[in-house]
Structure formats: structure tokens, C-alpha cells
Amino acid sequence: MNKQIQIRAGRGADAEAVLAMIVEHAAFEGEKFDPAGKIERLRDGLDNQSDFECLVVEVDGKVEGYCTYMPHYDSWFQNRFLFVDGLWINAHLRGASIGSQIFDLLHKRAAALNCESIQVMTPSTNDSGIRFYCKIGARQASKAYFSLPVRVLDHSL
Numbered sequence: 010m011n012k013q014i015q016i017r018a019g020r021g022a023d024a025e026a027v028l029a030m031i032v033e034h035a036a037f038e039g040e041k042f043d044p045a046g047k048i049e050r051l052r053d054g055l056d057n058q059s060d061f062e063c064l065v066v067e068v069d070g071k072v073e074g075y076c077t078y079m080p081h082y083d084s085w086f087q088n089r090f091l092f093v094d095g096l097w098i099n100a101h102l103r104g105a106s107i108g109s110q111i112f113d114l115l116h117k118r119a120a121a122l123n124c125e126s127i128q129v130m131t132p133s134t135n136d137s138g139i140r141f142y143c144k145i146g147a148r149q150a151s152k153a154y155f156s157l158p159v160r161v162l163d164h165s166l
Contacts, residue, residue, distance in 0.1 A: 012068050016110055019063035019075065021056035024048055026072035034097040038132050064114060066098060066107055074098035076111050080122045091119040093129040112145055130154050
């Protein structure tokens with residue numbers, strides 16, 4: 010039986026499915042993630058697609074994958090790039106060329122946004138992800154990725 014696979018823009022109605030995959034994605038990467046309080050912001054983000062854009066993979070009417078991305082600017086190279094923030098395809102669908110189809114759409118979107126490249130990050134332990142990115146022509150950067158919470162400084166003292 011052939012599966013009906015559609016890659017389309019995410020929408021607010023997809024929020025529960027996308028959030029469940031984000032939880033699974035975080036666990037896969039060994040990251041702590043608390044989904045509490047995030048569903049409404051995600052729903053709004055999917056409906057508005059202003060802070061980020063999202064593609065979802067729908068298979069026979071069920072959301073089975075997502076890709077979130079947004080344009081950024083690289084001050085070293087003085088050009089725009091499309092940053093892929095998250096890419097997840099449920100395990101039973103990996104290897105079916107869905108990731109390549111998503112990247113075909115990302116290339117079109119990047120061109121429309123006048124981006125010169127697409128950047129993606131993945132843990133150094135994600136061997137299958139690294140193989141996939143290399144297969145589609147990405148080159149591995151030597152930089153480590155860090156996250157620092159914003160702290161509000163009291164300048165009144």
C-alpha cells in the first residue's frame with residue numbers, strides 16, 4: 010500500500026503533533042526539554058510563521074515530521090543564510106527521501122529570501138544525521154554551538 014506523503018506549511022492545528030515530536034527530538038539529542046506552557050506559543054507561531062517558519066510532513070493525514078527554520082545574517086561573510094532550527098522525521102519514515110524533499114523546499118525558500126546558504130546544527134553523536142547532511146552536500150563546520158540564558162541587568166545601581 011502506497012502512503013500519501015505531503016510536505017506542507019505547518020499550521021496552528023498541527024501544534025500538538027509538532028510539540029510531541031519536539032519532545033521526542035530533545036530526548037533523542039539528550040537535551041532537557043519541558044513542554045509545559047509552550048503549546049499556545051507554538052500554535053501562534055505556526056499560524057503566524059513570523060518568528061520562524063515550519064514545514065510538516067503529513068503521511069496519510071497524520072503529522073509525522075517537522076522542520077523549523079528562519080533567515081539569519083552572517084557578519085563574517087556579509088550575507089543572509091537560512092538557519093534550520095529543527096528537523097525531525099519519525100523513525101519509521103527515515104530513509105524514504107523525505108529529508109531530501111524537505112531540503113529541496115528549503116533551497117527554494119532560501120533563494121526566495123536571498124540567502125546564500127543553509128545552515129543546520131546537529132549533535133556530534135547523531136551519526137545518521139551527519140551522514141545525511143554530508144550526502145546532500147553540506148560541509149561540517151568546526152564550531153561548537155552554545156546557549157546562554159539572557160539575564161536582565163539592573164543598571165540603576
